[in-house]
Amino acid sequence: MGDHVSGKGLKRADLARRTGCNLETIRYYEKIGIMPEPPRTASRYRVYDERHVARLRFILRGRELGFSLDELRELLRLVDRGTQTCAEVKTMTEQHLAEVRTKIADLKQIEKVLAATAAQCSGGEVPECPVLETLAS
Amino acid sequence: MGDHVSGKGLKRADLARRTGCNLETIRYYEKIGIMPEPPRTASRYRVYDERHVARLRFILRGRELGFSLDELRELLRLVDRGTQTCAEVKTMTEQHLAEVRTKIADLKQIEKVLAATAAQCSGGEVPECPVLETLAS
DNA sequence: GATAAGGTCTGTAGTAACTACAGACTCAAA
DNA sequence: TTTGAGTCTGTAGTTACTACAGACCTTATC
Numbered sequence: 001m002g003d004h005v006s007g008k009g010l011k012r013a014d015l016a017r018r019t020g021c022n023l024e025t026i027r028y029y030e031k032i033g034i035m036p037e038p039p040r041t042a043s044r045y046r047v048y049d050e051r052h053v054a055r056l057r058f059i060l061r062g063r064e065l066g067f068s069l070d071e072l073r074e075l076l077r078l079v080d081r082g083t084q085t086c087a088e089v090k091t092m093t094e095q096h097l098a099e100v101r102t103k104i105a106d107l108k109q110i111e112k113v114l115a116a117t118a119a120q121c122s123g124g125e126v127p128e129c130p131v132l133e134t135l136a137s
Numbered sequence: 138m139g140d141h142v143s144g145k146g147l148k149r150a151d152l153a154r155r156t157g158c159n160l161e162t163i164r165y166y167e168k169i170g171i172m173p174e175p176p177r178t179a180s181r182y183r184v185y186d187e188r189h190v191a192r193l194r195f196i197l198r199g200r201e202l203g204f205s206l207d208e209l210r211e212l213l214r215l216v217d218r219g220t221q222t223c224a225e226v227k228t229m230t231e232q233h234l235a236e237v238r239t240k241i242a243d244l245k246q247i248e249k250v251l252a253a254t255a256a257q258c259s260g261g262e263v264p265e266c267p268v269l270e271t272l273a274s
Numbered sequence: 275g276a277t278a279a280g281g282t283c284t285g286t287a288g289t290a291a292c293t294a295c296a297g298a299c300t301c302a303a304a
Numbered sequence: 305t306t307t308g309a310g311t312c313t314g315t316a317g318t319t320a321c322t323a324c325a326g327a328c329c330t331t332a333t334c
Contacts, residue, residue: 013281024322027284032320043329045282054273061272066247069320079269086266090258093268097251100244107241110203114234121227129223131230132216135198136191150310161293164312169291180300182311206291 010048019056026056034059034073066100147185156193163193171196171210203237 016023029035035055038046055076062072071092078088113134120130153160166172172192175183192213199209212229215221250271257267 011282022322023282024324025320028321041329043282044284045329058272061274063320064247065250065272066244075269075272083264085262085264086258086268087260087262089266089268090255090260093251093255093258097248097255100248100251104241104244104248107203107237107244110201111234111237111241113202114230114237118227118230118234121223121230123224123227125222125224127219127221127223129221129226131223131226132212132221135195135202135212137198148311159293160311161295162291165292180311181313182300200291 010052012046012048015048015052015056018053019060021056021060029056029059032069034069034076065096067096071096147189149183149185152185152189152193155190156197158193158197166193166196169206171206171213202233204233208233 010018012023012026015021015026026035030037035052038048038052040046058076058079059069059072062075063069067075075089075092117131117134122128147155149160149163152158152163163172167174172189175185175189177183195213195216196206196209199212200206204212208229212226215225254268254271259265
């Protein structure tokens with residue numbers, strides 16, 4: 001069913017396989033309205049096509065790049081509107097890029113403290129520990 | 138009440154002020170067993186002392202350094218046992234450090250893609266957009 | 275045709291680490 | 305005494321999933 005109708009009807013598991021997405025996540029994306037409700041067979045099985053594959057890939061790629069689902073929803077809204085401008089998308093991307101850079105800076109600071117502290121450890125069977133002192137300070 | 142008993146009884150809001158911790162978070166940490174249940178007044182108000190301040194600061198500092206609550210629970214268990222060794226703590230720290238470094242590497246890769254893509258944007262009022270093409274690819 | 279295996283359906287619960295709120299109670303000061 | 309502020313409890317909401325139970329459907333095999 002689905003697949004033989006026109007040679008391109010995909011079931012949920014097919015969509016999952018094609019995109020690498022988790023099976024349940026597809027349903028979740030539909031529920032929160034970031035993936036459109038697909039047509040159904042008579043017995044209520046979801047039927048996807050290539051546009052669903054493309055959209056889900058877009059979302060997954062965006063997630064890989066650290067966009068939140070809300071940001072992707074907005075990005076997709078611009079795409080769907082069909083009249084988005086490069087300027088709008090660029091602004092969102094630069095905002096996100098700034099957040100990513102902030103996170104990197106935060107983590108680098110954490111790394112610095114952890115590395116410096118661990119380096120002070122004797123690693124021996126002693127109760128004194130620089131890490132615990134750092135945490136307590 | 139609390140404060141005048143011996144000059145060091147702290148109420149929940151006092152503990153929050155002293156540590157910078159959110160008021161509700163204190164109750165949450167108690168609920169999940171990472172902060173001990175403090176003694177109570179007759180009317181069931183929590184009463185904290187300096188040891189609670191120290192422990193909460195330990196937790197908050199650990200969170201700042203990216204340790205999970207589970208990791209901190211383990212760290213505190215070692216502390217409470219009183220016989221922890223520097224070696225045990227060092228191992229946990231180095232494991233965490235490795236995770237932090239992985240996260241930094243991931244984010245740097247993301248940053249690279251985002252920066253390169255945004256740089257390609259004309260920023261103009263055109264519908265073509267390198268960001269969207271990157272996401273779709 | 276019967277049956278068994280596997281896919282899909284729904285709703286719901288669990289995860290991390292909080293944060294916030296409602297409604298009841300208590301405390302301190304004017 | 306009354307008012308305002310603080311505290312108590314339990315519970316719900318957040319992000320982005322993931323997993324499961326129990327019912328239904330489809331497909332293959334005999």
